[in-house]
Amino acid sequence: MTTDSNEQALLMGLANNERGAIEAIYRNHYSMVKTLVVSNSGTADDARDVFQEALIVLYEKARSGSFELHSQLKTYIYAVCRRLWLKRLQFDRKFSVDLANAEETASIEEDIEKYELRSCDFELMEKAMESLGEPCKALLESYYLQKKKMVEIAREFGYTNADNAKNQKYKCLMRLKKIFFGHYKKP
Amino acid sequence: MEEMVILESIERYIRGEMLPEERIFFEELRKNNPGVDQMVVEHTDFLHRMENFGERKSLKATIQDIHNQLSETGQIKISQxxxxxxxxxxxxxxxxxxxxxxxxxxxxxxxxxxxxxxxxANKSLEDLSRKVFILGGNMTTLSDRLKEDSSKTPAPAQPAFKLGGTGFLIDPKGYIVTNAHVIDNASTVIVQNNKGQEFKTRIIYVNPIADLAFLKIMDSDYKVPALIPYGMNKSNVDLGEEIFTLGYPRDEIVYGEGYLSAKTGFRGDTLACQISIAANPGNSGGPVLDKNGDVIGILSNRQAQAQGVVFAIRSKYILSALEEIKSDTAYADIRLPQPSAVKNLDRIQQIKKIQEFIYMVKSY
Incomplete structure (x- = not known):
């Protein structure tokens, strides 16, 4: 029981982006994933990528609130990593990997699909942000991501007043939207 | 500018920063103006996406940070x-x-x-004739060369021969005995003495089963010697008896000595006897002599897989073959040598006397 509540606490911590929780999960489960990937023709870097992706999958599942851990955290992470790595191998090598135990991983499959959809969004947004350039990027990040007040931002960026900053922010946002949706429609 | 104001209102609306009466007014506007409503939905969606982006970005940064920290402190191993x-x-x-x-x-x-x-491997007996491989040249070119040599200059011809062995005189008139396999399929046989003189011969008798052949020197250069120093030992010899041989495994006459090791030849062949002697290809047809200098046999072959197992055809079969030849009146005058004339000499003297009666046999 203690382990269950322990793991639940870890998940809560992960959902709230708590460093301690993430660190604990990392310490407990990373070597397992590394062994899995490295012994299946991967490198340590591949292992790191796969594990971090799995953490994000877990994070998003935890945040959705509906998450109940049916199995041990370890089992879940292992299954997700295995699935991710097989997909990656399939993609890189262009050879079919036997994706056995489909039923066992059905729920995981769903989680991964959601994750991949969001990853797509994430990458688009990142690309759009990058092509925005400075100071637009920093301005938008300060306002929308770090939730800073307009007055604060105006001081930081050297605008004479908050209205000017607001004006500038608006222009940047319009550009971002344009770029983002422009990319979005293409694929 | 209009849009900017609307957007700001939408943001405040979403965050719930509006005052109650303002909020009611805005909701009214949304209801009546589909354009504004559309903008609210769209912007909410976009802000949500940005929110997600920000979250994941910071999460990623945290994770990577933890990874670096843990690997630096050695709590997880990076090496493979x-x-x-x-x-x-x-x-x-x-x-x-x-x-x-x-x-x-x-x-x-x-x-x-x-x-x-x-x-x-099936060939367990190895003939001791010297096989010389010639790559080109056949009998016609050879005879041409012989003719040329005799017409132009008496310089010794060095034609390539295909088989070589040894033979020895049994009658001073020029009768030589050797092995049948030495002159196997030969069209011409030439003999050469230890001084290097060559004589043409004619094959007068071949018996492949007994592996015996007789040659007669047919050359005007041949000088008939007075006496052959060795005789023929017709009686049985005993095991362990000391023997020696002379032959031409190379262009020079070579001496070898050994002993009689068995009274029969290969697989109990009573025609032959086994001797232990160093014999090489080219020794075939050479005489096997006992310590008195009497011929007890003719060296013929050796066992392929065994060391020092050499077989010699007994001299009494030379005699019986001779009887056969003598039935032809042309050769009725063959006289076997007298008992050994070198009986009481030491080995070196014996060899000196004997060697000039041993010939190298070259078959073409």
Whole structure:
């Protein structure tokens, strides 16, 4: 029981982006994933990528609130990593990997699909942000991501007043939207 | 500008920063103006996406940070210990193919080796004639050269011969005995004495079963010697008896000595006896003499897989073959040598006397 509540606490911590929780999960489960990937023709870097992706999958599942851990955290992470790595191998090598135990991983499959959809969004947004350039990027990040007040931002960026900053922010946002949706429609 | 104001209102609306009456007004506007409503939905969605982006970005940063920290403090290992396993996994197909090719090749070679070696292994007796391989040239060119040589200059001809062996005189008139396999299929046989003089001969008798052949020197240069120093030992010899031989395993006469090791030849052949002597290809047809200098046999062959097992045809079969030849009146005058004239001499003197009656036999 203690382990269950322990793991639940870890998940809560992960959902709230708590460093301690993430660190604990990392310490407990990373070597397992590394062994899995490295012994299946991967490198340590591949292992790191796969594990971090799995953490994000877990994070998003935890945040959705509906998450109940049916199995041990370890089992879940292992299954997700295995699935991710097989997909990656399939993609890189262009050879079919036997994706056995489909039923066992059905729920995981769903989680991964959601994750991949969001990853797509994430990458688009990142690309759009990058092509925005400075100071637009920093301005938008300060306002929308770090939730800073307009007055604060105006001081930081050297605008004479908050209205000017607001004006500038608006222009940047319009550009971002344009770029983002422009990319979005293409694929 | 209009839009900017609307957007700001939307943001405040979403965050719930509006005052109650303002909020009511805005909701009214949304209801009545589909354009504004559309903008609210769209912007909410976009802000949500940005929110997600921000969250994931910071999460990623945290994770990477933790990764770096943990690997620096050594709490997780980054190095790849099972590195050895990877080349094997990666190249196992290639290795498999290479291994099977190597296996097939090895099997093939083994098969070929056994296939070819079995043929030679069957030949357990090795004739001691000297085989000389000639790459070109045949009898016509040879006889041309002989003619040329005799017409132009008396310089010794060095034509290539295909088989070589040894033979020895049994009658001063020029009768030589040798092995049948030495002159096997030869069209011309030439003999050469220890001084290097060559004489043309004619084959007068060949018996491949007894492996005996007789030649007669047919050359005007041949000087008939007064006496052959060795005789013929017709009686049985005893085991362990000291023997010696002279022959031409090379272009020079070579002496060898040994002892009689068995009274029968290969697989109990009573025609022959076994001697232990150093014999090489070219010794075939050479005389085997006892310590008195009497011929007890004619060296013929050796056992292929055994060391120092040499067989000699007994001298009494030379005699019986001679009887056969003498039935032809042309050769009725063959006289066998008298008992040994070198009986009480030491070996060096014996050899000195005997060697000029031993000939190298060259078959073309």
């Amino acid at each position: 210990e099972p590195k050895v396993i990877r080349p094997w996994l990666r190249y196992r197909k290639v290795i498999g193919v290479a291994a099977s090719i190597a296996g097939i090749t090895a099997l093939g070679i083994t098969g070929m080796v056994t296939y070819f070696s079995s043929k030679t």
